Each structure stands twice: as C-alpha cells, then as structure tokens.
Amino acid sequence: MIDxxxxxxxxxxxxxxxxxxxxxxxxxxxxxxxxxxFHDNNHIIASNEGSALSIGMxxxxxxxxxxxxxxxxxxLGNIVNPxxxxxxxxxxxxxxxxxxxxxxxxxxxxxxQHKVQGRITEDLLKLLEIDYIYFDEKSILEEIxxxxxxxxxxxxxxxxxxxxxxxxxxSRVFENDQSLSTRSGALKKIIGFFGSKAIxxxxxxxxxxxxxxxxxxxxEVNNDLYVIGGMGHASSIALGIxxxxxxxxxxxxxxxxxxxxxxxxxxxxxxxxxxxFYHIVFNNSSxxxxxxxxxxxxxxxxxxxxxxxxxxxxxxxxxxxxxxxxQLEKINGPAYIDIKVQNFSSSSLPRPSxxxxxxxxLFIEKLNE
Numbered sequence: 581m582i583d584x585x586x587x588x589x590x591x592x593x594x595x596x597x598x599x600x601x602x603x604x605x606x607x608x609x610x611x612x613x614x615x616x617x618f619h620d621n622n623h624i625i626a627s628n629e630g631s632a633l634s635i636g637m638x639x640x641x642x643x644x645x646x647x648x649x650x651x652x653x654x655x656l657g658n659i660v661n662p663x664x665x666x667x668x669x670x671x672x673x674x675x676x677x678x679x680x681x682x683x684x685x686x687x688x689x690x691x692x693q694h695k696v697q698g699r700i701t702e703d704l705l706k707l708l709e710i711d712y713i714y715f716d717e718k719s720i721l722e723e724i725x726x727x728x729x730x731x732x733x734x735x736x737x738x739x740x741x742x743x744x745x746x747x748x749x750x751s752r753v754f755e756n757d758q759s760l761s762t763r764s765g766a767l768k769k770i771i772g773f774f775g776s777k778a779i780x781x782x783x784x785x786x787x788x789x790x791x792x793x794x795x796x797x798x799x800e801v802n803n804d805l806y807v808i809g810g811m812g813h814a815s816s817i818a819l820g821i822x823x824x825x826x827x828x829x830x831x832x833x834x835x836x837x838x839x840x841x842x843x844x845x846x847x848x849x850x851x852x853x854x855x856x857f858y859h860i861v862f863n864n865s866s867x868x869x870x871x872x873x874x875x876x877x878x879x880x881x882x883x884x885x886x887x888x889x890x891x892x893x894x895x896x897x898x899x900x901x902x903x904x905x906x907q908l909e910k911i912n913g914p915a916y917i918d919i920k921v922q923n924f925s926s927s928s929l930p931r932p933s934x935x936x937x938x939x940x941x942l943f944i945e946k947l948n949e
C-alpha cells in the first residue's frame with residue numbers, strides 16, 4: 581500500500597501541484613491527505629467530473645502545469661464531452677493525469693451499479709485514446725512516479741486505475757456536527773410524514789442504503805426506486821414520472837452532493853409547477869457516502885436558490901423536533917425541504933443489490949395502483 585502524503589509530495593516534485601475532482605471511496609485516504617496534510621492548497625472538490633477536467637484545463641492554460649483530476653470510474657462519462665471536444669490532442673492538446681477509482685473491476689465482487697462500468701473502463705480509456713497504468717496494494721511508489729513522469733515530460737494524458745486497498749488506511753475523520761439529527765433518523769420521520777401511499781425515489785449512496793435498511797427493519801414491501809447509480813439524476817427521473825403521475829405524491833430523497841452535481845433540472849421542475857412533488861435534501865454538506873469530504877452546499881443560500889428557480893414552498897429543518905411540526909396539508913408543491921443532518925452513517929448498512937430488477941417491477945406496480 582502507498583502512503584497518500586508521500587504520493588502527493590512526489591507528485592508535487594514532478595510539478596503536479598493542482599488537484600481537482602469528485603471524491604471516491606477507493607481514494608478517501610488520498611482526499612484526507614489533501615485536506616489534513618496540505619490544507620486543501622491548490623485543491624478543488626468539483627461538483628462533477630466534467631467540471632473538474634475543465635477546471636484542470638483552465639489551470640493548465642494559466643500555468644502550463646499538468647493538473648491531476650481524480651474521480652470514480654462511474655464519472656468517466658461526464659468527462660467525455662470536454663475531453664473529446666476541448667482537451668484532446670487534435671483540439672487544444674491539454675495534458676493531464678487522471679486518478680480513477682476502479683469500481684466494478686472484473687472478477688471482483690461489487691455492487692450492480694458498478695459492474696458494467698467496471699467491465700468497460702479499460703475499453704473506454706482505449707476508445708478515448710488515453711493510456712493507462714494500474715495502481716494496487718503491491719504497487720511501488722517510485723515506479724508509479726517514474727511512469728507518470730514519462731507522460732508529463734511528453735505532455736501526454738495518462739490515467740491511473742486505482743484498485744481497492746491501494747492506499748494505506750487513514751483513521752482521521754472529517755468534521756461532524758453531532759448536535760444534528762442522523763440522516764437515518766430524519767429519513768424515518770420523513771417516511772412517516774408522507775406515508776405509505778407516496779412514491780419514493782432515493783439518491784445514490786448511503787441514503788438509498790438507509791432507506792433499504794429501514795424497509796427491512798419495518799418489514800415493509802420494497803417498492804421504492806433506489807437510484808443506486810447516476811449520481812445527481814434522481815430528481816430528473818422524478819420529473820419524468822411527474823409528467824404522467826398527477827395524483828400520488830412524488831418524494832425525491834436527495835443529497836446535497838448529488839444535487840450540486842446536476843442542478844439544471846430544478847428550473848424544469850419549477851416551471852412545470854408540479855403540485856405533488858416534494859424535493860427532500862438531506863444536507864450534511866459533504867460526500868459522506870465516499871468518506872465525508874466537504875462540499876460547498878453549506879455556503880449556498882439554498883432557500884434563495886430554490887426560490888429563484890420557482891419552487892412554491894421552501895422549508896428549512898434543523899432538528900427532529902422541527903420535522904415533527906411539519907403539516908403536509910400546508911405544503912404546496914413543488915416543495916424544497918432542506919434537512920440538516922450529521923456527516924455520519926452506520927458502517928454496516930445493507931445494500932439493495934439482490935435482484936435489483938425486482939425492485940423496479942415493484943416500483944412500477946406501486947405507480948400503477
């Protein structure tokens with residue numbers, strides 16, 4: 581295993597001193613080192629991977645230095661457009677290093693949302709004409725740095741596929757306000773508030789796992805849609821459902837990191853004035869599902885943001901007690917409900933991974949009731 585701090589220092593010695601990306605669980609130690617050891621100097625956590633690559637392009641243009649962009653392989657799709665239409669050698673010829681968490685690596689157990697992406701990752705990099713190397717628990721740091729230097733000297737892009745357990749473990753944790761409710765506690769209240777007749781969609785990561793766990797504990801039928809992949813797209817799926825479903829309450833259980841990733845659909849939802857849409861954002865101002873790395877949601881006046889988009893009702897919740905006081909009949913959709921929660925979740929949450937197609941069928945049955 582490689583020490584993250586040592587890795588970053590050696591990258592800096594090569595002249596790679598700017599880091600930008602979207603956090604991934606396979607590289608949480610790398611993110612921790614950037615934060616705790618280097619105080620986030622020359623480090624930006626981007627809203628999505630395409631933005632990260634574009635930010636890296638801007639840094640290269642202004643400094644002629646090569647940026648390092650980090651991401652989970654699920655985010656490769658988001659970088660395709662800026663890469664092939666701007667950074668590719670046949671256009672502006674911008675060099676960069678990609679540090680990619682390889683989820684769904686073939687012949688390794690993983691969740692269903694990672695299997696296809698993991699299987700095609702190498703082929704996709706070949707199609708994009710980006711050379712790649714591997715980074716695993718047996719890698720020797722000096723050899724990795726030597727390979728990176730070969731490409732930076734030639735000013736050519738390089739991808740590094742990071743396998744599980746490549747970095748040495750780091751026990752440091754990001755800030756957590758324990759005075760706030762846990763997300764699972766707030767989620768249970770929300771489900772009780774809207775009731776069993778509502779249609780629920782839950783976003784990528786721990787939130788879907790907590791909803792799944794809650795259904796298991798309560799021994800309820802799983803007829804929710806777990807949006808286990810496609811980070812940031814839960815509300816867009818809800819929008820499509822709302823076009824034909826005008827009677828049932830549609831509840832999108834979203835996260836702040838997911839919301840930041842793709843916000844354009846909010847104006848579409850507001851413009852349609854769906855009276856039966858409730859957009860619940862569990863706000864821990866972090867990427868808690870992949871390590872707890874901070875994001876900028878707490879610095880955004882989200883009430884004004886949703887109001888400017890045209891949402892009918894804006895509600896901020898800071899405690900379970902405030903949740904208890906909600907009155908559904910007084911909330912007109914489209915509604916935005918921001919619930920501040922802890923940057924914490926159980927490490928033993930079950931995953932809705934068995935017979936994932938079954939949950940889709942149950943969800944459709946629920947819609948057709």
